[in-house]
Amino acid sequence: MAFNQELEALTHAFSGHGVDEKSMVTLLGKWDPLERESLRKKTPHMxxxxxERHFQKWDDHxxxxxxxxxxxxxxxxxxxxxxPWERDARFVKEALKKGPNAYGVLIEIACTRSSEELLGARKAYHSLFDHSIEEDVASHIHGTERKLLVAxxxxxxxxxxxxxxDTAKSEAKTLSNAIKNAHKKPIIEDDEVIRILATRSKTHLQAIxxxxxxxxxKHLDEDLDDLRLKETVQCLCTPQIYFSKVLNGALRIDVDKNIKKAVTRVIVTRADIDMxxxxxEYHNLYGVSLSQKIEEVAKGNYKDLLLTLIARA
Incomplete structure (x- = not known):
């Protein structure tokens, strides 16, 4: 392989989700000082x-x-x-530390786990952090979404x-009226809306x-402008579509590191559940298989592990 081809291969190994460790070892291990200098000069993004001092330094970012x-x-x-209990408890703790941009993870865990799984996460949170999830959610979140998330x-x-x-039909009308009157009262502050979303069974909510x-x-989530309520309805009523959208957003090359983390979170937590x-759903939405998308974007051992996990289903 010519040096320029090797350089292109190495740059590719550095990009995307994960790093292609095998390619890096193979290529970098045999390059002499001049070839490594050439890498530094020909990759200004790195x-x-x-x-003034006549050398190339790694870009800190x-x-x-x-x-x-x-x-x-x-x-x-x-x-x-x-x-799984510890995993979810740690996801909750991390989301609370990161702030509002990560609160969707709280909704994901609260709404896509079974009652026993969510109870297990709460037990693990007690054990790990000497607090309750409810206590920390209530004390860390101060916006209008707090009441919904605590519930x-x-x-x-x-x-x-x-x-x-009949009850499901009546509550569907309740939600419809709340949405129509959102200009008078924000839906996320409506106690009846929160009661329905936080207490009804998932089967009942799917009937609603x-x-x-x-x-x-129109579908309920299409009529909701509030992001937290939209995420709640999707996680409760159409979770596989929700997870497909999260994965697709996280598998884009240009997303930041926090969004990329969703790839690991979703595949690890759903591999044995509904992968x-x-x-x-992913193929229906995007016209390409999830495994093909991972092949295109992910690298090295990380890619191999992801493909192994999604192949379990």
Whole structure:
């Protein structure tokens, strides 16, 4: 392979989700000092030239990005081997530390886990952090979304199959009226809306979702402008579509490191649950298989682990 081809291959190995460790070792290990200098000069997005002192130095921002890419495989292995309760508890703690941009993770955990799984996460949180999830959510979140989020993480929903269809139809009308009157009162502050979303079984909520479409002609989440309520409805009523959208957004090359983390989180947590259905929805939405997208974007051992996990379904 000519040097320019090797340089292109190495640059490619550094980009994307994860790092292609095998390519790096193969190529860098045999390069002499002049070839390594050529790498530095020909990759200005990775190295900056100090013209006064006549040398090329790593770009600090790129070094930070690379550090995150190098650890993706390690983090995925740690999360995969972790007890699901502990995993969810740590995701909640991290989301609270990161602030509003990460609060969607709280909704994801509260609304896509079974009642027993969410209870387990709350137990693990007690053990790990000597606080309750409810306590920390209430004390860390101060906006209008606090009431909704506290209610969601506190939930212990009925998981049977029985649904009172008349009640579901009535509550669909309640949601429709709340949306129509949102100019008078923000929906996220409506106690009836929060009661319905935080206490009803997922089977009941899916019936509400169906009746809402019959009433308004649109899906409930399409009519919701509030991001937290939209995420809540999607996680409760159409979780596989929700996860497909999260994965697609996180598998874009140009997203920041925090969004990229969603790839590991979703694949590790759903591999044994509903990955088969997520793969179907992903293909329906984007016209390409999830495994093909990962092949295109991810690198090295990290890519191999992701592909192994989604192949379990």
């Amino acid at each position: 190295f900056t030239e100090d013209h 790129y070094v930070r990005l690379l550090k995150h890419e190098f650890v993706r495989f390690k983090n995925a292995v740690v999360l995969w081997t972790m007890h 969601l993480v506190s939930a212990y929903r009925y998981e049977g199959s029985k649904v009172k269809d 979702y169906k009746h809402y479409k019959e009433i308004s002609g 088969k259905e997520i793969k179907v």
